[in-house]
Amino acid sequence: xxxxxxxxxxxSVQTGCCTHCGEEIPNEDFQLDGQLFCCQGCMMVFQILQxxxxxNFYDIDPKAAFSLKGQSKETFEYLDDPDVRKKFIDFSxxxxxxxxxxxxxxxxxxxxxxxxxxxxxxERVYRSxxxxxxxxxxxxxxxxxxxxxxxxxxxxxxxxxxxxxLADTTTTKVAxxxxxxIKIGVTGFLFGNIMLFSFPEYLGLEVGxxxxxxxxxxxxNLILGxxxxxxxxxxxxxxxxxxxxxxxxxxxxxxxxxILALFGRxxxxxxxxxxxxxxxxxxxxxxxxxxxxxxxxxxxxxxxFDRDYKSYFPLAATLIRPNGTEQxxxxxxxxxxxxxxxxxxxxxxxxxxxxxxxxxxYSFVTGESDxxxxxxxxxxxxxxxxxxxxxxxxxxxxxxQSYLIQLWNEKVFTHKGDSLRMGRLADQAxxxxxxxxxxxxxxxxxxWLWTNPALAMDAFTAVLIIAxxxxxxxxxxxxxxxxxxxxxxxxxxxxxTDSLEALQSVTHIVFDKTGTLTEKQKGEVVFTTELTExxxxxxxxxxxxxxxxxxxxxxxxxxxxxxxEVVDFRELTGKGIEGIIDGHKIQxxxxxxxxQPKEQEGTHVCIDGQLLGSxxxxxxxxxxxxxxxxxxxxxxxxxxLSGDDEREADRFRALFGTEAQLLFRRNPxxxxxxxxxxxxxxxxxxxxxxxxxxxGALKQADVGLVVTDDSNDFTPxxxxxxxxxxxxxxxxxxxxxxxxRKLVYAAFGIALLYNLVGLSYAVQALLSPVVAAILMxxxxxxIVLFGVxxxxxxxxxxxxxxxxxxxSHK
Amino acid sequence: MKIILFLAVISLLVAGGFLMAFLWAVRxxxxxxxxxxxxxxLFEDNFKHTQKNx
Numbered sequence: 001x002x003x004x005x006x007x008x009x010x011x012s013v014q015t016g017c018c019t020h021c022g023e024e025i026p027n028e029d030f031q032l033d034g035q036l037f038c039c040q041g042c043m044m045v046f047q048i049l050q051x052x053x054x055x056n057f058y059d060i061d062p063k064a065a066f067s068l069k070g071q072s073k074e075t076f077e078y079l080d081d082p083d084v085r086k087k088f089i090d091f092s093x094x095x096x097x098x099x100x101x102x103x104x105x106x107x108x109x110x111x112x113x114x115x116x117x118x119x120x121x122x123e124r125v126y127r128s129x130x131x132x133x134x135x136x137x138x139x140x141x142x143x144x145x146x147x148x149x150x151x152x153x154x155x156x157x158x159x160x161x162x163x164x165x166l167a168d169t170t171t172t173k174v175a176x177x178x179x180x181x182i183k184i185g186v187t188g189f190l191f192g193n194i195m196l197f198s199f200p201e202y203l204g205l206e207v208g209x210x211x212x213x214x215x216x217x218x219x220x221n222l223i224l225g226x227x228x229x230x231x232x233x234x235x236x237x238x239x240x241x242x243x244x245x246x247x248x249x250x251x252x253x254x255x256x257x258x259i260l261a262l263f264g265r266x267x268x269x270x271x272x273x274x275x276x277x278x279x280x281x282x283x284x285x286x287x288x289x290x291x292x293x294x295x296x297x298x299x300x301x302x303x304x305f306d307r308d309y310k311s312y313f314p315l316a317a318t319l320i321r322p323n324g325t326e327q328x329x330x331x332x333x334x335x336x337x338x339x340x341x342x343x344x345x346x347x348x349x350x351x352x353x354x355x356x357x358x359x360x361x362y363s364f365v366t367g368e369s370d371x372x373x374x375x376x377x378x379x380x381x382x383x384x385x386x387x388x389x390x391x392x393x394x395x396x397x398x399x400x401q402s403y404l405i406q407l408w409n410e411k412v413f414t415h416k417g418d419s420l421r422m423g424r425l426a427d428q429a430x431x432x433x434x435x436x437x438x439x440x441x442x443x444x445x446x447x448w449l450w451t452n453p454a455l456a457m458d459a460f461t462a463v464l465i466i467a468x469x470x471x472x473x474x475x476x477x478x479x480x481x482x483x484x485x486x487x488x489x490x491x492x493x494x495x496x497t498d499s500l501e502a503l504q505s506v507t508h509i510v511f512d513k514t515g516t517l518t519e520k521q522k523g524e525v526v527f528t529t530e531l532t533e534x535x536x537x538x539x540x541x542x543x544x545x546x547x548x549x550x551x552x553x554x555x556x557x558x559x560x561x562x563x564x565e566v567v568d569f570r571e572l573t574g575k576g577i578e579g580i581i582d583g584h585k586i587q588x589x590x591x592x593x594x595x596q597p598k599e600q601e602g603t604h605v606c607i608d609g610q611l612l613g614s615x616x617x618x619x620x621x622x623x624x625x626x627x628x629x630x631x632x633x634x635x636x637x638x639x640x641l642s643g644d645d646e647r648e649a650d651r652f653r654a655l656f657g658t659e660a661q662l663l664f665r666r667n668p669x670x671x672x673x674x675x676x677x678x679x680x681x682x683x684x685x686x687x688x689x690x691x692x693x694x695x696g697a698l699k700q701a702d703v704g705l706v707v708t709d710d711s712n713d714f715t716p717x718x719x720x721x722x723x724x725x726x727x728x729x730x731x732x733x734x735x736x737x738x739x740x741r742k743l744v745y746a747a748f749g750i751a752l753l754y755n756l757v758g759l760s761y762a763v764q765a766l767l768s769p770v771v772a773a774i775l776m777x778x779x780x781x782x783i784v785l786f787g788v789x790x791x792x793x794x795x796x797x798x799x800x801x802x803x804x805x806x807x808s809h810k
Numbered sequence: 811m812k813i814i815l816f817l818a819v820i821s822l823l824v825a826g827g828f829l830m831a832f833l834w835a836v837r838x839x840x841x842x843x844x845x846x847x848x849x850x851x852l853f854e855d856n857f858k859h860t861q862k863n864x
Binding site for chain 1: 815825827846
């Protein structure tokens with residue numbers, strides 16, 4: 001929503017908030033024109049906007065700007081490397097080039113406005129256009145005068161740092177598939193005009209010169225009917241032919257029989273001038289079928305289902321040279337290179353820690369929840385995220401040969417094709433329909449050949465026409481397509497209807513722990529032993545004086561209560577705090593600070609030199625998980641498969657129940673094997689995970705579900721992407737998916753009723769084109785309305801989705 | 811009756827023209843982004859007041 005209320009940025013002095021981003025200002029270091037800012041970045045953006053007359057930015061949406069604190073400066077030099085550059089440029093003619101960048105920061109109308117005014121900030125930018133849903137900007141610029149790196153720097157200077165990943169350079173650019181839209185357009189055109197030329201037939205005009213009109217109009221229909229067969233319906237014929245070649249009866253086969261029967265009989269009638277043909281029915285049938293395909297295929301382009309590790313790694317790393325640092329593309333790094341890894345950055349390839357204090361978070365790649373401290377000279381692995389200060393790493397391997405990347409050499413990743421083991425519902429239906437139709441058609445043919453051979457061909461083709469299971473072919477795309485749309489609105493996005501069908505038959509659900517059942521980057525502290533009221537108030541009083549994040553957590557944990565006076569308070573950065581309360585010396589901090597053995601993890605509390613106990617960080621389990629698991633347990637087997645240690649086993653045993661399998665310390669390949677073993681036992685497995693360490697298991701499972709708290713974050717390849725807080729709805733979602741299958745069966749029933757009516761005409765050789773022209777669209781329409789209507793109603797009943805919510809969320 | 815046939819041909823041509831326009835629009839990428847234009851149309855182009863004199 002656009003709010004055009006004027007929220008002038010002049011209020012920062014009174015409110016104590018940053019003029020640009022509106023966040024609280026810690027100190028008054030950054031001032032410009034009497035405005036206060038929270039950081040250098042925010043001040044610069046404000047200045048750039050002022051100088052270029054772009055302060056409208058703040059008017060369009062008062063919450064437009066975001067803080068630039070902590071954004072690292074990147075120079076993007078590697079983008080000017082001719083090889084890298086070539087992969088990024090969409091189009092170039094030597095003078096002018098077109099490029100697109102992914103900017104996850106785009107979130108409001110002001111963003112669109114500012115980015116589309118880029119030409120005012122730099123005259124070398126000719127045109128920039130934002131695609132809001134994809135969070136992309138397409139820029140046309142003067143490539144002679146503006147290097148690509150400078151363009152990327154310009155974007156990051158105004159707060160939109162382009163997200164550049166290794167995958168961007170390796171995947172070939174896929175042109176969006178527009179053939180379906182074109183097919184629907186052409187078929188719609190043919191449908192309308194064929195109906196127009198069928199009017200004489202509909203009105204029953206039979207006299208005088210009108211017969212001439214009928215004749216010519218039927219020829220028009222024949223001409224328009226040709227592209228119907230050769231363009232609109234071609235893919236069905238092709239697919240049926242391919243199916244036959246592989247000795248499979250798919251749903252396209254009975255459809256193709258119908259299409260061919262319709263076309264053949266119509267062409268014969270027109271050429272022999274014995275009738276008007278059924279081209280209107282054929283056009284209507286194809287039009288609805290194609291619409292169904294489109295309805296089913298509507299994709300959610302904000303999300304990507306097929307990412308591999310390359311989408312996780314950045315494109316470049318900071319290489320240390322004797323004379324300074326340089327940004328180098330990842331595939332140009334070699335063993336022996338020395339790279340700089342700053343706080344928050346990923347380790348680009350396996351190596352040895354050269355310098356600095358490494359504290360590496362492997363939770364995403366291995367599932368271990370706690371960061372690992374690494375000493376100089378020890379090994380570090382690609383994919384870990386440095387959480388402390390900057391470190392230097394000497395590479396021992398290239399990125400694609402690194403230890404944790406080995407997983408991608410497993411055959412699940414190289415094997416392409418159908419993951420659906422059960423076979424699609426549509427194809428099962430297609431099989432039985434083909435047999436049924438041919439049976440009825442040939443018995444009709446035999447009957448008439450015996451009684452009245454003149455009508456035999458008529459009756460035979462009429463049966464093939466009317467029995468065409470178009471309604472069946474429509475029930476699935478419209479019902480399941482609508483289910484996908486409703487679930488997506490709820491925050492659970494399925495890749496396609498195949499994933500939905502697999503979800504319907506799931507028997508075993510396997511969960512990952514870190515990041516999936518527990519919330520990422522959030523932890524609570526627990527004390528190892530019971531605390532007395534006295535020591536509780538001592539700790540509370542002491543941590544109150546410290547601004548360290550851990551102290552804040554501990555204070556919250558200690559709860560409200562009285563605070564005592566602290567004498568001689570001291571805080572040693574990175575070590576701990578101490579002070580004297582009631583004559584006792586209280587120390588809270590690391591093992592070196594409190595003189596404890598080094599192996600002891602956690603934050604220790606010492607009173608007069610005596611260890612009282614220590615605080616351990618414990619992950620927070622997602623809300624509502626208990627109910628979810630007990631609800632899932634009634635219909636499915638459940639298991640836990642974690643890369644972490646057994647520390648929290650008891651806690652999860654209570655949640656999972658006594659029968660569930662809980663496995664810890666499993667590496668990515670072991671996870672994959674576990675799923676394989678379950679499948680070998682005949683289980684249909686749903687894997688719920690989040691990180692790179694689950695990638696193999698997610699791919700191997702019949703349904704892979706990825707949990708993410710931010711859709712801009714990297715998610716490994718999967719069939720379903722669910723928002724973290726919606727995970728608790730999983731039990732209801734599975735039940736709803738199963739119910740939707742019953743709806744499809746009900747729709748089949750309706751289609752069958754229509755077909756029986758039509759068949760009763762057809763076997764008697766009484767089917768007139770008008771009856772067909774009414775009956776076939778009517779049955780299609782009923783199926784579409786039933787499928788969409790019933791699945792929406794059910795969604796509202798079962799998972800409380802109404803069509804209104806989250807529309808603005810788009 | 812000939813006039814009807816003539817009109818039928820004309821109407822087919824007109825419809826064909828619209829079909830071509832549709833095909834052009836699809837190939838041109840007009841249907842790629844159906845959301846951003848709804849934001850863009852609300853912007854007022856009022857730089858003349860705020861822009862520095864250049």
